[in-house]
Amino acid sequence: MEYDDSERAEVVAARVDEFVDEIVIPAERDLLGRESISDDGLAELRSEARERDIYAPQISTEYGGMGMDFRDVLPAFEAAGRSLLGPPAIRVDAPDEGNMHTFELVASEEQKDEWLRPLVAGEIRSGFCMTEPMQGGGSDPKMIRTTAERDGDEWVINGHKWWTTNGLEADIFLVMARTDLDAHPYSGCSIILVPANTPGVEIERGIPHMADDMLGTSHAEIRFEDVRVPVENLMGEENEGFTIAQQRLGPARLTHCMRYSGMAQRALDVAKAYAMEREAFGSPIAEKQSVRFAIAEAETELHAARCMVRHAADQITAGNQARIEVSMSKLYTSNVVQEAIDTAMQFCGANGIGKDLPIADFYENVRQFRFVDGADEVHKRVIARNSFSDIDDAEVANVTRYQG
Ligand SMILES: Cc1cc2nc3c(=O)[nH]c(=O)nc-3n(C[C@H](O)[C@H](O)[C@H](O)COP(=O)(O)OP(=O)(O)OC[C@H]3O[C@@H](n4cnc5c(N)ncnc54)[C@H](O)[C@@H]3O)c2cc1C
Numbered sequence: 001m002e003y004d005d006s007e008r009a010e011v012v013a014a015r016v017d018e019f020v021d022e023i024v025i026p027a028e029r030d031l032l033g034r035e036s037i038s039d040d041g042l043a044e045l046r047s048e049a050r051e052r053d054i055y056a057p058q059i060s061t062e063y064g065g066m067g068m069d070f071r072d073v074l075p076a077f078e079a080a081g082r083s084l085l086g087p088p089a090i091r092v093d094a095p096d097e098g099n100m101h102t103f104e105l106v107a108s109e110e111q112k113d114e115w116l117r118p119l120v121a122g123e124i125r126s127g128f129c130m131t132e133p134m135q136g137g138g139s140d141p142k143m144i145r146t147t148a149e150r151d152g153d154e155w156v157i158n159g160h161k162w163w164t165t166n167g168l169e170a171d172i173f174l175v176m177a178r179t180d181l182d183a184h185p186y187s188g189c190s191i192i193l194v195p196a197n198t199p200g201v202e203i204e205r206g207i208p209h210m211a212d213d214m215l216g217t218s219h220a221e222i223r224f225e226d227v228r229v230p231v232e233n234l235m236g237e238e239n240e241g242f243t244i245a246q247q248r249l250g251p252a253r254l255t256h257c258m259r260y261s262g263m264a265q266r267a268l269d270v271a272k273a274y275a276m277e278r279e280a281f282g283s284p285i286a287e288k289q290s291v292r293f294a295i296a297e298a299e300t301e302l303h304a305a306r307c308m309v310r311h312a313a314d315q316i317t318a319g320n321q322a323r324i325e326v327s328m329s330k331l332y333t334s335n336v337v338q339e340a341i342d343t344a345m346q347f348c349g350a351n352g353i354g355k356d357l358p359i360a361d362f363y364e365n366v367r368q369f370r371f372v373d374g375a376d377e378v379h380k381r382v383i384a385r386n387s388f389s390d391i392d393d394a395e396v397a398n399v400t401r402y403q404g
Pocket residue numbers: 095127128129130131132137138139140162163164165166219368371372373374375376377378381
């Protein structure tokens with residue numbers, strides 16, 4: 001499919017595509033259904049990505065990336081998403097990708113030197129601690145209860161977080177905490193950097209979960225008990241945590257869409273190849289009209305999703321927040337990619353759930369996308385609020401006039 005991607009974007013994406021076919025997919029085949037990738041295995045993939053000049057395309061050259069803008073990295077993110085190993089191999093993997101973006105946006109020079117450089121290099125990992133257990137903040141961030149109080153030159157953090165991706169492996173946490181208890185619930189929060197080895201950081205457990213795939217990524221429950229860090233560990237402005245989180249989450253929601261679009265496309269490609277090879281009732285499965293129609297529908301919806309994401313990415317690159325465009329893209333893409341992967345699984349029969357093919361891992365992995373970074377219902381709430389706000393008094397008067 002032809003899109004209005006720039007020439008540089010197409011060239012880099014083609015290199016990522018080639019890398020995924022030649023290096024990543026063979027590595028994936030060795031791991032599927034057996035084990036998660038080792039640190040050494042990941043380091044080898046990254047070193048090959050560096051040689052091919054496709055490593056960290058979204059990060060500025062000053063910090064070890066390729067300095068491409070948000071719109072231009074889009075097709076490279078899609079290409080990397082064709083394998084679960086693709087995003088970490090070229091260092092566009094969540095949550096580090098979103099965290100690195102936050103560092104670039106608001107961190108001080110000292111914070112960037114200490115944390116951003118090694119993050120980009122792949123020497124350390126990071127976690128973003130926002131979601132809390134019952135009675136705390138989840139879909140409704142106004143409910144965040146974790147606090148950070150000033151005591152002299154230190155922040156003292158107390159709270160309970162869970163579902164922190166990379167929680168077991170991270171060296172640094174970006175912790176969302178309430179710093180002004182009297183402020184409106186939508187303000188008064190700040191993001192504070194907490195090294196994982198700070199006394200009082202209790203990693204309670206990696207939460208057992210579905211999609212425990214070849215990435216072996218943890219999602220952890222963490223307690224912060226009288227955790228003391230220097231005041232300089234504040235990221236950006238005090239009490240601006242939600243504003244910063246929005247700046248992080250908008251692009252991060254779209255990068256999820258990009259990676260998952262690549263995953264869905266690969267699932268469909270695998271299913272098409274299977275259906276062309278496999279025969280039933282006298283002809284290849286790929287010749288049955290119901291199969292062809294289902295593939296046609298999935299391809300059409302995926303194309304629509306990719307166009308929506310490009311439109312939203314254009315807006316963000318132009319400096320707009322694009323809140324509605326992002327919510328619409330996230331809502332639509334998360335459902336479309338899930339359905340596409342389900343369709344692909346159906347046409348591979350038993351092999352759809354077998355781990356000789358990558359579709360079973362995709363199927364497990366994609367389900368989270370309908371609630372991570374905002375559940376469908378939360379995005380619909382945002383879209384509907386905006387939609388109803390468009391109706392003004394004149395419109396209401398017109399409607400009541402019809403009613404006599
Ligand atoms: C794999 C994975 C990785 C994650 N990584 C991180 C991470 O790194 N850092 C982090 O902070 N969090 C992380 N999360 C948490 C994630 O961001 C939350 O799951 C998400 O924000 C939803 O919050 P919740 O799970 O508390 O759902 P809840 O708030 O408990 O909501 C449950 C459900 O209620 C429904 N709902 C909510 N609001 C409405 C409404 N207004 N109208 C109708 N229905 C509604 C939705 O269907 C929603 O799914 C991760 C989650 C997963 C599964």
